[in-house]
Amino acid sequence: MDQLKKKGNDPHHTEWAVEAHGLVKTFGDNRAVDGVDLNVRAGSIYGVLGPNGAGKTTTIRMLATLLKPDAGIGRIFGYDVTKESHIVRQLIGVTGQYASVDESLSATENLVIFSRLLGLSRGEAKKKAADLLEEFGLTEAAKRPLKHFSGGMRRRLDLAASLIAQPPLIFLDEPTTGLDPRTRAQMWETIRRLVKTGSTVLLTTQYLDEADQLADRIAVIDRGKVVAEGTVDELKTSIGTSSLQLRVQNPLDIPRARQTIEQVLKVSSTISFEAGRINAPMLDVDRVTDLLIALRTAGIHLTEMSVQKPTLDEVFLTITGHGVAADEESNKAEGARA
Ligand SMILES: Nc1ncnc2c1ncn2[C@@H]1O[C@H](COP(=O)(O)OP(=O)(O)OP(=O)(O)O)[C@@H](O)[C@H]1O
Numbered sequence: 001m002d003q004l005k006k007k008g009n010d011p012h013h014t015e016w017a018v019e020a021h022g023l024v025k026t027f028g029d030n031r032a033v034d035g036v037d038l039n040v041r042a043g044s045i046y047g048v049l050g051p052n053g054a055g056k057t058t059t060i061r062m063l064a065t066l067l068k069p070d071a072g073i074g075r076i077f078g079y080d081v082t083k084e085s086h087i088v089r090q091l092i093g094v095t096g097q098y099a100s101v102d103e104s105l106s107a108t109e110n111l112v113i114f115s116r117l118l119g120l121s122r123g124e125a126k127k128k129a130a131d132l133l134e135e136f137g138l139t140e141a142a143k144r145p146l147k148h149f150s151g152g153m154r155r156r157l158d159l160a161a162s163l164i165a166q167p168p169l170i171f172l173d174e175p176t177t178g179l180d181p182r183t184r185a186q187m188w189e190t191i192r193r194l195v196k197t198g199s200t201v202l203l204t205t206q207y208l209d210e211a212d213q214l215a216d217r218i219a220v221i222d223r224g225k226v227v228a229e230g231t232v233d234e235l236k237t238s239i240g241t242s243s244l245q246l247r248v249q250n251p252l253d254i255p256r257a258r259q260t261i262e263q264v265l266k267v268s269s270t271i272s273f274e275a276g277r278i279n280a281p282m283l284d285v286d287r288v289t290d291l292l293i294a295l296r297t298a299g300i301h302l303t304e305m306s307v308q309k310p311t312l313d314e315v316f317l318t319i320t321g322h323g324v325a326a327d328e329e330s331n332k333a334e335g336a337r338a
């Protein structure tokens with residue numbers, strides 16, 4: 001706490017875009033956010049990962065001054081989210097599960113209004129709106145009122161609106177939920193560009209591959225608590241073993257291949273077979289050289305060989321004790337409805 005205060009005295013030189021310490025939010029008897037700590041370095045992309053109802057949106061809303069924490073401290077570039085909320089609001093952009101655009105106006109009109117509110121001239125505002133609509137593939141829909149937009153189009157417009165000012169810190173709450181793969185990739189590019197040009201991004205997602213692709217660091221939230229934190233690689237390493245996969249040219253060699261793997265890797269019961277492929281855990285990736293030599297000596301020829309780190313899905317499953325698959329399904333359905 002003292003450390004936070006000290007940094008707060010010199011807010012302009014803080015290396016932290018976000019510091020949260022012990023954030024709590026209770027709705028009735030539901031502790032939606034139950035003591036969350038987060039530190040997001042300025043200039044990075046930070047991913048907050050968790051299943052439905054984990055407390056992601058509630059955490060963001062507190063950090064974005066939209067909801068008052070019941071306990072704990074939140075600072076944005078050293079400014080207190082409760083006591084200095086007026087300054088914090090000038091440093092952040094928020095998009096996501098609470099879009100704030102006017103339904104009856106067109107996409108262009110919405111962006112022009114945002115731009116004008118931020119002090120751009122009429123000409124600049126029109127140009128900015130046209131540029132952003134083109135970048136997000138919305139030019140054709142530009143004149144349509146928002147109430148006729150699909151869920152994906154809304155999300156794109158929402159992010160476009162937040163880019164007008166390009167604030168130092170941007171909160172993106174599930175920026176790609178319900179988007180088609182092409183638009184999703186485009187969104188990732190835009191997010192990377194935001195960070196390259198000086199912003200910090202804190203995003204929430206239920207998609208493990210999204211966090212894997214984008215985030216420098218990740219916090220996994222489950223039931224209102226941070227259950228794991230680190231770089232993607234650290235999280236993957238923390239749950240241990242890589243896995244070896246190989247396929248032999250001649251299926252008759254499988255039993256001998258298995259024997260060889262057992263001898264070299266000193267594993268047995270955990271070796272599995274699937275559609276002609278052999279999978280085995282690898283505690284020490286370095287052993288792969290020994291294994292290949294042993295297989296060649298035994299005259300066993302391979303058609304395929306790979307060593308893989310665990311996926312984030314496996315990490316998530318290990319950490320929370322439950323998968324995200326069911327949540328992602330309901331999420332897709334939600335995206336389709338939107
Ligand atoms: N305004 C509110 N009033 C009452 N309960 C709420 C409110 N907002 C959130 N909750 C509850 O707090 C918990 C956390 O919700 P939150 O929206 O933060 O989760 P989330 O991680 O963002 O989930 P999702 O992935 O579905 O967006 C849930 O149990 C939710 O029902």
Ligand SMILES: [Mg+2]
Nearest residue numbers: 056057058097
């Ligand atoms: Mg949410």
